[in-house]
Amino acid sequence: MKDNLMTTPEHLPVPRRVLVATAATAATATTPGHAQAQPAPAAGAAVNPGAPSLSSVTLWVNGEARALNLDTRTTLLDALREHLQLTGSKKGCDHGQCGACTVMVGGRRIYSCLTLAVMHEGDEVTTIEGLGQPGNLHPMQAAFIKHDGYQCGYCTPGQICASVAMIEEIKAGNPSHVTADLTAAPEVTAEEIRERMSSNICRCGAYSNIVDAITEVAGRQA
Numbered sequence: 159m160k161d162n163l164m165t166t167p168e169h170l171p172v173p174r175r176v177l178v179a180t181a182a183t184a185a186t187a188t189t190p191g192h193a194q195a196q197p198a199p200a201a202g203a204a205v206n207p208g209a210p211s212l213s214s215v216t217l218w219v220n221g222e223a224r225a226l227n228l229d230t231r232t233t234l235l236d237a238l239r240e241h242l243q244l245t246g247s248k249k250g251c252d253h254g255q256c257g258a259c260t261v262m263v264g265g266r267r268i269y270s271c272l273t274l275a276v277m278h279e280g281d282e283v284t285t286i287e288g289l290g291q292p293g294n295l296h297p298m299q300a301a302f303i304k305h306d307g308y309q310c311g312y313c314t315p316g317q318i319c320a321s322v323a324m325i326e327e328i329k330a331g332n333p334s335h336v337t338a339d340l341t342a343a344p345e346v347t348a349e350e351i352r353e354r355m356s357s358n359i360c361r362c363g364a365y366s367n368i369v370d371a372i373t374e375v376a377g378r379q380a
C-alpha cells in the first residue's frame with residue numbers, strides 16, 4: 159500500500175485520495191467561474207433546500223386551455239388526475255410498463271406517467287374524457303362496449319386512447335415489427351393490431367374482444 163500513502167510533516171500516513179480531494183476542493187473554490195455558478199445566498203435569506211421548484215404551464219386539454227402552476231417534477235398523468243380531476247386516465251405501474259395512463263398529445267399516443275407536464279406547454283392533450291362522453295361516445299368507446307372489450311375496465315381508457323391513435327399510425331403508413339412488406343401500406347390485420355397494441359396490458363385478458371372492437375372501427379374507417 160506504499161503507493162497510496164504519503165507522509166505528513168508530522169510523520170503521519172495520509173491516504174493519497176484524501177490529498178487529491180483536498181487539492182480539488184481548494185482548486186474549485188478559487189475558480190472564478192465556479193464561484194459565479196453557485197453564488198452564496200444573501201445574508202438573512204431563508205434557504206429551504208426541500209422546497210419544490212414551481213413552474214407555470216398551460217395545457218390544451220380536450221380543447222380547453224388549462225393553466226397550472228406545478229412542481230416541475232409533476233408528471234402529465236398526475237397533472238391530469240390530481241390537478242385537473244380528469245381521473246379517466248389510470249395509474250397502473252407509474253413506470254411505463256402497462257399503458258393504463260395512455261393519452262394522446264398532438265394526436266400521438268404517449269404514456270403520461272413517463273413525461274413531465276411542464277414539457278407540454280401549449281400541447282394538445284386528449285384524454286378519454288375528451289374522446290367521448292356518455293350519450294356521445296367515440297366509435298371506439300361504443301365498439302369496446304359492443305364487443306365486451308373489458309372486464310374490470312381499469313386498462314380500458316388507455317386501451318381506447320391507444321387504439322384510436324394506433325389506427326392513425328396505420329393510416330399514415332407507419333410499419334410495425336410484424337409488417338411483412340415495408341414498401342406497401344400496412345393493413346389492419348389482427349396480427350398488426352396485437353403487435354401495435356402490445357404497449358397496453360390487460361390483466362383481465364380481454365385481448366380477443368379488444369382486437370374485435372378495434373378491427374370493427376378500423377374497418378369502418380378504411
Ligand code: FES
Pocket residue numbers: 248249250251252253254255256257258259260269270271272
Ligand atoms: S401507468 Fe403509465 S405505463 Fe403504467
Ligand code: FES
Pocket residue numbers: 307308309310311312313314359360361362363364
Ligand atoms: S379490463 Fe381489467 S385490466 Fe383490462
